[in-house]
Amino acid sequence: MACHITELILDCADPERLAAFWSEVLGYVEIGREDDGSIQIGPPGAEFGGPRPTLLLSRSSDPRAGKLPLHIDVNPTDRDQDAELERLLALGAKPADIGQGAGVSWHVLADPEGNEFCLLRTRIQPL
Known part of the structure; x- marks a missing residue:
């Protein structure tokens, strides 16, 4: 048996803004929030671990280094x-x-x- 991708994590300064953007791009909805301000989005009705990966927008103040x-x-x-x-x-x-x-x-x-x-x-x- 192989693995499958369950979620992609994207560090960002403003999870609210990026969750809204990526939800519109992908037709996703918010499916969860963490105490640290991270927001998880995914297909409507989806949960973590489903057949399509979710996207976790994780708050970070670390500067991005290049591409x-x-x-x-x-x-x-x-x-x-x-x-x-x-x-x-x-x-x-x-x-x-x-x-x-x-x-x-x-x-x-x-x-x-x-x-x-x-x-x-x-x-x-x-x-």
Whole structure:
């Protein structure tokens, strides 16, 4: 038997702000809060350990050192890439340059705290 990813943890200065952003991006809802101010979000009706990973926004005042060594890729589910890009930008994402160069099929973006993520082209079926 193998492991599966149950949650991703993202250190951030403002868990409320990022929980709101990522909930809108992913169609997630808040599923828990910790005493330290961390907020866990996941698919509606999900609990920790389900088939889709949750996202834990963990309060941290540690400064970020450079580009993240791990990032999130997202795919549109109910619109094409261009329309999804416009939606993400309206939610507060910003274009980011991590050296991807011109002519790539994805868009590199940053969330409101500067954490990079990629919007891929392929439209997938929602779960």
